[in-house]
Amino acid sequence: xxYKASILVVDDEKSFWEVVxxxxxxxxxxxxxxxxxxxxxxxxxxxxxxxxxxxxxxxxMGGIRxxxxxxxxxxxxxxxxVTGHGDIALATESLKKGASDFVEKxxxxxxxxxxxxxxxxxxxxxxxxxxYELSKVIFSTIELDxxxxxxxxxxxxxxxxxDASIMLFNEKKELYIAISSGLDLDIQKxxxxxxxxxxxxxAAQNKEPLILINGLRDDGRFSxxxxxxxxxxAMIVPLLKNDEVIGVLNANRIKLTENFTxxxxxxxxxxxxxxxxxxxxxxxxxxxxxxQEKLEATHMQLVQSEKLSxxxxxxxxxxxxxxxxxxxxxxxxxxxxxxxxxxxxxxKELKVIIDEAMKAKEILQRLLxxxxxxxxxxxxxxxxxxxxxxxxxxxxxxxxxxxxxxQSYAKDLPHVHIDDKQIEEVCMNILNNARDAMPxxxxxxxxxxxxxxxxxxxxxxNGCGMPDEVKERVFEPFMTTKEKGTGLGLSVCYGIMKAHxxxxxxxxxxxxxxxxxxxxxxMKG
Amino acid sequence: MHTIMVVDDNAKxxxxxxxxxSRSGFTVVPASSGKEAVDILRKGTVPNLVILDIKMSHGSGxxxxxxxxxxxxxxxxxxxxxxxDAGKYAxxxxxxxxxxxxxxxxxxxxxxxxxxxxxxxxxx
Numbered sequence: 001x002x003y004k005a006s007i008l009v010v011d012d013e014k015s016f017w018e019v020v021x022x023x024x025x026x027x028x029x030x031x032x033x034x035x036x037x038x039x040x041x042x043x044x045x046x047x048x049x050x051x052x053x054x055x056x057x058x059x060x061m062g063g064i065r066x067x068x069x070x071x072x073x074x075x076x077x078x079x080x081x082v083t084g085h086g087d088i089a090l091a092t093e094s095l096k097k098g099a100s101d102f103v104e105k106x107x108x109x110x111x112x113x114x115x116x117x118x119x120x121x122x123x124x125x126x127x128x129x130x131x132y133e134l135s136k137v138i139f140s141t142i143e144l145d146x147x148x149x150x151x152x153x154x155x156x157x158x159x160x161x162x163d164a165s166i167m168l169f170n171e172k173k174e175l176y177i178a179i180s181s182g183l184d185l186d187i188q189k190x191x192x193x194x195x196x197x198x199x200x201x202x203a204a205q206n207k208e209p210l211i212l213i214n215g216l217r218d219d220g221r222f223s224x225x226x227x228x229x230x231x232x233x234a235m236i237v238p239l240l241k242n243d244e245v246i247g248v249l250n251a252n253r254i255k256l257t258e259n260f261t262x263x264x265x266x267x268x269x270x271x272x273x274x275x276x277x278x279x280x281x282x283x284x285x286x287x288x289x290x291x292q293e294k295l296e297a298t299h300m301q302l303v304q305s306e307k308l309s310x311x312x313x314x315x316x317x318x319x320x321x322x323x324x325x326x327x328x329x330x331x332x333x334x335x336x337x338x339x340x341x342x343x344x345x346x347x348k349e350l351k352v353i354i355d356e357a358m359k360a361k362e363i364l365q366r367l368l369x370x371x372x373x374x375x376x377x378x379x380x381x382x383x384x385x386x387x388x389x390x391x392x393x394x395x396x397x398x399x400x401x402x403x404x405x406x407q408s409y410a411k412d413l414p415h416v417h418i419d420d421k422q423i424e425e426v427c428m429n430i431l432n433n434a435r436d437a438m439p440x441x442x443x444x445x446x447x448x449x450x451x452x453x454x455x456x457x458x459x460x461x462n463g464c465g466m467p468d469e470v471k472e473r474v475f476e477p478f479m480t481t482k483e484k485g486t487g488l489g490l491s492v493c494y495g496i497m498k499a500h501x502x503x504x505x506x507x508x509x510x511x512x513x514x515x516x517x518x519x520x521x522x523m524k525g
Numbered sequence: 526m527h528t529i530m531v532v533d534d535n536a537k538x539x540x541x542x543x544x545x546x547s548r549s550g551f552t553v554v555p556a557s558s559g560k561e562a563v564d565i566l567r568k569g570t571v572p573n574l575v576i577l578d579i580k581m582s583h584g585s586g587x588x589x590x591x592x593x594x595x596x597x598x599x600x601x602x603x604x605x606x607x608x609x610d611a612g613k614y615a616x617x618x619x620x621x622x623x624x625x626x627x628x629x630x631x632x633x634x635x636x637x638x639x640x641x642x643x644x645x646x647x648x649x
Contacts, residue, residue: 320580323607324535327632331541334635338548357632365630 003030005050005120010040010066011082012058016107020053023109024116037061041069048262049077050123051116054099056083056090064094071098073258076267078119082107131270134158138274144282148179151249151275156181158271159235159264161251166239167191167200168247168279175200175248199236200248207245209237211260233259237268239276246280319364330357378417378500380523383455384409384448386420390427391446394435402441403434410449414522418500423520426493426504430459430516433489436482437463437514454502454519462513471508527646528552530572532562532589533605534581538631542576545635546642559584563592572600574645576638579606579628590621601645603638604628 007029009017014035021031032047034040038061040052052070056063067079081094081102091102100119103112134154141147148166155164165180174192203210212234231252239247249272253260333353336342342350391405398405434444438461445460466474470481475494490504497504501521508514529551531542536557543553554570556562560583562575575593577586586604593599606628618625629638643649 320607323631324538327607328535328537328541330632331538331545331635335541335544335548338545338635354634358634361630361632 004028005116006030006032006048007116008032008034008040008043008047008049008052010034010037010052010058011055012036013055016055016082019109020107020112023113027113029116037063037066037069040066041073044070044073044077045259048266051119052077052079053112053116054079054081056081056087056094056102064090064097067094067097067099078123080115080119130158131274134271135274138278139281142282142285144178144279144286147278147282151278152179152181154271155249155251155275159251159260159268160253160256161235162254162256164249164251166247166249166279169245175204178247200250203236203238204245204248207238207240207243209235209265211235211262211265213259230254232257235260235264235268237265237272239272239279241276241280246276246283249275315367319368322364323361326357326360330354333357377419377421379420380415381418381420381423382413383416383418383423383457383520384413386418386423387427387446387448387457390424390431394428394431398431398435398444401435401438403438403444404442405444405446407446408448412450413448413455414450416455416520417523418520419496422496423500423518426496426518427457427459429489429493430518433516434459434461434463434514437461437465439463442513450522451519453522455522457518457520458515459518460513460515465510465512465514466508467510471506474506475504526550526552527573527648528554528570529642530554530556530562530565530570530575530600532556532559532575532581532586533578534558534583535578538578541635545639549639551642558582559586559588562589566593566596566598571598574600574642575602576642577602577604579604587617587621590623594621602627603641603645605631605633605638607631 004027007024009020009031011017011020011033012035017031017033021033024031032043032049034043037058040054041061043049054063054066054070058066061069063081067081070077070079075098078100079094079098081091081099082105083091083102084105087104091104094102100122101115103115137150137154138147141150151166152164155161163181166178167175168178170176170192175197177191199210199212214232231254233253235251237249237251238245239249251260330353333350337347337350337354388407388409391407395405431444438444442462445458447458447460449456449458466481475490494504497518497520503517503519505517505519506514507517529546531539531546531553532555533539533542534557539555539557543555546553554565554572556565558581562577563584566589575589577589579586586606590602602623604623604627607630618628629641640649
């Protein structure tokens with residue numbers, strides 16, 4: 001049954017509260033009675049009230065002291081003082097101490113109802129304004145990081161918590177701590193919960209808020225939350241979007257001795273729904289942003305490969321156009337040579353023509369090798385061994401250039417499917433570039449690790465690095481900074497890595513060195 | 526005397542090959558396209574060897590090989606090409622029972638080509 005509000009009537013006169021109870025129950029309120037200040041305090045601990053009608057003059061703990069106690073425990077309950085005739089001075093004092101209003105005995109039930117309704121209206125208005133203010137703040141940003149910070153601050157204020165945290169789901173559908181005001185970073189990073197696991201997981205699974213009193217101390221499920229035994233009471237609320245859980249909000253009271261009650265859950269409902277909505281918005285925005293970034297990356301890759309393939313076509317067509325004339329040149333020279341009617345000098349010169357034509361053919365062939373999409377001849381291999389063999393090959397030469405090679409291969413590196421000749425070519429190319437980047441010597445670090453479902457080999461030099469404009473074009477054919485370079489090395493490497501369903505990435509800062517990372521998919525099974 | 530059919534759509538290259546192999550003692554039958562080569566073959570000319578350009582405007586070297594196969598003529602063939610993406614034709618060549626190793630790239634040293642021709646004809 002829904003009540004307009006819950007009223008606690010505190011009066012030592014039974015006849016008084018019986019009349020009041022009847023009057024209010026008829027009007028749709030729930031009424032509970034307490035015969036003394038002490039009983040009132042006990043009732044507040046276990047039940048939820050919106051309004052307390054408090055007699056000023058009671059034996060034992062008087063009205064004023066009871067009011068003070070109520071305020072300490074819960075500043076949000078509306079207290080209306082019921083005063084005897086001539087208690088104006090005390091009534092005024094009670095207003096100063098936080099009572100909402102007072103009524104004088106003898107009571108007219110209509111007046112009392114009016115007063116209660118007025119107080120309820122004021123309260124609703126206050127709450128509405130507060131929610132409006134909250135929503136303004138919550139919806140002031142759509143960026144997840146900023147929003148989480150705002151929510152944590154608001155949670156501590158609105159729920160009067162000493163610390164708070166928000167758990168969200170990662171891609172594996174595990175809860176992780178997205179933000180926390182109290183937990184240290186290490187616990188934050190380590191904590192991953194499956195739905196249903198531990199208390200936050202339970203709240204997420206059951207889609208029900210939860211209150212724990214001294215719970216962390218006694219609950220074995222929180223055993224690895226070391227140092228959290230100081231928590232007095234905790235509120236764990238699932239954040240729902242429609243009927244789907246998008247996260248969990250945890251609020252803890254440490255210094256405040258008043259425990260969370262069902263009333264806190266009730267009161268925070270709208271706040272929580274605002275939080276859920278804002279988080280959902282931020283999530284959508286975040287997903288959108290990620291998708292956009294991915295799209296941009298794909299686009300870049302497409303542009304890159306399009307550039308390469310159109311260049312490949314160009315080279316291939318150009319070669320055809322040039323190779324035929326070269327054949328005509330060298331062929332005619334050979335025909336003249338064949339006649340044998342020329343002087344030795346002319347023969348020599350004809351041979352130069354023929355030789356140069358053949359040289360031109362070789363250059364074109366090298367270009368075409370790049371333009372051709374070579375099918376890789378894949379075999380199962382240990383990438384560590386392949387890289388090591390290339391490192392061994394260049395070791396002496398590097399030593400002569402005062403370059404030290406340091407190698408580190410993770411144990412249990414998964415096997416890869418590669419054309420080892422091609423991958424050797426890639427490594428060799430990268431190492432040669434690194435050597436050229438360290439003319440005065442340096443350190444070449446080679447590191448092979450597993451990186452998700454790929455193997456990554458980093459080639460890190462501490463050479464001259466490259467400026468951004470070079471970095472951006474580093475895989476472009478004919479892009480070179482070397483006097484004698486063809487600018488095909490890294491383009492060929494890039495093509496090879498793509499043919500292996502792998503990748504090649506460059507990190508570089510001018511003056512600080514370059515790291516080229518080779519990615520290869522792990523062999524399945 | 527052995528007859529060599531030279532098929533190339535580049536007139537200058539055709540002229541060089543014709544001149545060179547005539548001087549080297551062969552009878553040369555030139556054709557300027559795959560289509561012309563097939564016409565000549567249909568009229569009954571049976572060469573001892575063919576030198577074929579792959580990419581031509583009317584009928585490729587591969588078309589010629591395919592036609593010859595249909596006509597039951599299988600002289601040794603040397604493919605001479607200016608396009609180096611012979612990989613593109615690998616499947617077709619395989620169907621014709623022709624390995625990629627028999628493809629030569631222009632420009633070729635004519636004396637190297639002569640050695641090849643003699644070898645294929647069993648003259649050395």
